[in-house]
Amino acid sequence: MTIKICDAAFEPFAEIQTFQNALALNGKFGATSIFIGTMRDFNDGDNVQAMTLEHYDGMTQKQLAKIVAAANSKWQILDCLIVHRVGDILPNEPIVLVAVWSAHRGEAFEACRYLMEELKKNAPFWKLEKLATNEKRWVSKI
């Protein structure tokens, strides 16, 4: 189980490939479920040119580890990878990656959805948008 906080752009498909290549699980997993969240250039009816993702370093990792532990107790997960971006970010750049490996699709689908939804609810990240008008606005809707 790996949790990464990145302060520079990351390539989600390369992360998945590298992680899977390093897994000692050949022949054991039959399902991989993946969620990738990407920054849009619009939000709440406005054009957005950039965003800053703030987080509470330490609490982020602690809360994500708790979420992963909870998922592990609910489903038979073989492994999972969570990558979340922080810092200055531009439209079309990935914000978050959640990937789950399991023997069967049910666990992978459900655990991936659970991890993502719990991350949205509990991981201490905050988005500050820079609109096309140069106005800055904290995102308040999750």
Added chain:
Amino acid sequence: MITVRYFGSLKETIGRSNEALSVVESLTVLAVWHCLNGDLPLAENMLTAVNMDYVARSSVVNDGDEVAFFPPVTGG
């Protein structure tokens, strides 16, 4: 000494990101807020954490703890 941290829009609102509070007795999280922010109300939707775990405002804070106040989270 208690370390107090503020994040997101709340940090901007009060104009500080962290500070320290010397205490001689145990305080609740809400009491820590008022010690440092006077009569300024802590908005209903603000979240509170002690030592990086979510807690209620009535939780007791001890010397050496880290207390955090922040708005609803918006990651992902």
